Amino acid sequence: MSKGEETRDRIVRYAARVASRDGLEGLSIGALASELEMSKSGLFAHFGSKQELQIEILRAAALEFERKVVHPALKQPRGAPRLRTLFDLWLKWVNAPETPGGCVFIAAAFELDDHPGPVRDFLVEQQRALFDVIARSARVAVDSGLFRKDLDCEQLALEVHALAIGFHHARRLLRLRNAEALARRSFDQLITRALPAD
Amino acid sequence: MSKGEETRDRIVRYAARVASRDGLEGLSIGALASELEMSKSGLFAHFGSKQELQIEILRAAALEFERKVVHPALKQPRGAPRLRTLFDLWLKWVNAPETPGGCVFIAAAFELDDHPGPVRDFLVEQQRALFDVIARSARVAVDSGLFRKDLDCEQLALEVHALAIGFHHARRLLRLRNAEALARRSFDQLITRALPAD
Numbered sequence: 422m423s424k425g426e427e428t429r430d431r432i433v434r435y436a437a438r439v440a441s442r443d444g445l446e447g448l449s450i451g452a453l454a455s456e457l458e459m460s461k462s463g464l465f466a467h468f469g470s471k472q473e474l475q476i477e478i479l480r481a482a483a484l485e486f487e488r489k490v491v492h493p494a495l496k497q498p499r500g501a502p503r504l505r506t507l508f509d510l511w512l513k514w515v516n517a518p519e520t521p522g523g524c525v526f527i528a529a530a531f532e533l534d535d536h537p538g539p540v541r542d543f544l545v546e547q548q549r550a551l552f553d554v555i556a557r558s559a560r561v562a563v564d565s566g567l568f569r570k571d572l573d574c575e576q577l578a579l580e581v582h583a584l585a586i587g588f589h590h591a592r593r594l595l596r597l598r599n600a601e602a603l604a605r606r607s608f609d610q611l612i613t614r615a616l617p618a619d
Numbered sequence: 620m621s622k623g624e625e626t627r628d629r630i631v632r633y634a635a636r637v638a639s640r641d642g643l644e645g646l647s648i649g650a651l652a653s654e655l656e657m658s659k660s661g662l663f664a665h666f667g668s669k670q671e672l673q674i675e676i677l678r679a680a681a682l683e684f685e686r687k688v689v690h691p692a693l694k695q696p697r698g699a700p701r702l703r704t705l706f707d708l709w710l711k712w713v714n715a716p717e718t719p720g721g722c723v724f725i726a727a728a729f730e731l732d733d734h735p736g737p738v739r740d741f742l743v744e745q746q747r748a749l750f751d752v753i754a755r756s757a758r759v760a761v762d763s764g765l766f767r768k769d770l771d772c773e774q775l776a777l778e779v780h781a782l783a784i785g786f787h788h789a790r791r792l793l794r795l796r797n798a799e800a801l802a803r804r805s806f807d808q809l810i811t812r813a814l815p816a817d
Contacts, residue, residue, distance in 0.1 A: 444730060532642060580805050594729075604777065
């Protein structure tokens with residue numbers, strides 16, 4: 422990495438931590454610059470606008486999510502093992518100590534749903550891609566006879582996604598001690614019901 | 620209502636609309652005062668702090684949610700009709716044209732999860748109460764023999780709650796056209812599986 426890339430990377434990593442607590446809209450270029458001991462114009466030299474920085478945070482998080490959650494899952498055998506690994510690593514991601522503010526995508530989803538523009542567009546693209554990974558993994562399992570023929574793969578994707586968000590809510594807001602156990606049991610039952618009857 | 624109460628009410632209703640789009644932290648007393656054509660000190664005369672206004676927004680929304688969702692559901696016969704009405708009215712609440720920014724509780728849940736303080740405490744109390752309404756409605760149904768004896772009522776509460784949040788996400792962020800149909804079908808299946816085997 423060049424010096425410039427290193428600085429850029431440091432800014433994104435720091436800003437991501439702030440955004441995970443205060444939201445993407447809670448970022449202030451002025452406050453970031455002073456906390457990073459840079460001038461505002463020095464920071465703007467790396468990111469032309471706050472929007473550009475927000476997209477960069479989401480892009481970096483998306484690469485991290487691919488690396489830590491999606492890719493390891495896709496390496497698993499098709500069917501239940503693949504979806505189970507995806508869900509398992511996703512819960513770990515939501516609970517990760519490196520992101521004390523929780524999942525940046527979930528927070529951004531409810532923050533930006535009414536903020537049209539390029540940041541929202543980028544987020545929607547990422548979230549749709551994840552939705553599609555779940556639905557396609559289920560479809561592959563149906564086509565291979567591992568899941569039952571009449572399974573609605575889109576419905577399963579919505580259910581798995583809802584469960585991950587519901588876990589985030591129950592764990593991080595309500596602080597339910599058994600949130601993880603409940604979410605895992607619900608997921609297991611979703612998978613059991615997806616199996617062929619025989 | 621006295622003149623003072625009317626003004627207070629007008630401030631809360633206006634601020635709630637702003638918060639539904641920009642979040643509770645996105646409120647600015649200065650901006651609100653100028654949009655309501657009041658002085659900042661005039662607005663502060665009604666609410667001693669931004670926190671007090673944020674709690675008032677949540678309190679007003681909680682009363683509204685009780686009136687529009689919880690009370691009509693609790694008037695239904697126990698078991699499936701009661702939970703079905705709750706879920707049905709909840710989806711209507713999430714989609715209500717009066718709150719173009721979506722459900723203030725769901726938005727606040729992901730905004731405030733890392734912001735300790737009285738606003739978060741108030742929100743958690745409200746959200747726990749809702750969780751308990753679902754779990755208790757299920758418990759009553761189990762005790763009356765309407766739902767199966769081994770139903771985990773807390774797990775059902777998490778699943779119903781997750782589905783409502785998941786619907787909000789799929790509808791308002793992803794803009795999936797069939798989000799409502801999928802969420803309703805998932806809910807129907809949750810209820811069908813809660814019924815006794817015979």
